[in-house]
Amino acid sequence: MNYMPGTASLIQDIDKKHLVLLRDGRTLIGFLRSIDQFANLVLHQTVERIHVGAKYGDIPRGIFVVRGENVVLLGEIDLEKESDTPLQQVSIEEILEEQRLEQQAKLESEKLKVQALKERGLAVPRADTLDEY
Structure with a gap:
């Protein structure tokens, strides 16, 4: 197989099921239908998976377009191992x-x-004053 730089290497992952972790902490699972040079993604049959402790729930989202700058992690899901999870679906x-x-x-x-910090004379900057990046 020839080496393809950048997102071109993901062309072979089209139509496979993927997990996408977004910058805001959300987790999406869906079939990768399209990708471009900016890592913009189109996911089909997408669910938003919410994890809390040992439980998880899936919210159906349908077709989902993700701007590449919001992608933290993209990984293919092994369909044979997908059901082998210690988590409980609710x-x-x-x-x-x-x-x-x-x-x-x-x-x-x-x-x-x-x-507790205030009582010790220390101040914590408010989260809304910090740069998110």
Whole structure:
């Protein structure tokens, strides 16, 4: 096989099932239908997978266009090993509630951390003032 530089090497992955991790932390799973030189992706039969602890839920998203700059990781899913997971699949409603509770607990933890630092005379810059990149 000839070496192809950059995203051209992904042409052989067209029509295969892939997991895509986005910059905002979301995880997408779908069939790669198209890719260009900027790593822009078109995914088909896409689901957004939400993980919380040992549980996960899939939200159907259909056709999904992802701008290349938002892709952190792209990997092919081995269809034979896909069902061999220690994670438990739950309903969309249940995983969204689990995610909400996890985010709430994280927020409470952050508040306690900021309070403890403040008591020691230290300040933490607010997240919205930091550069996201």
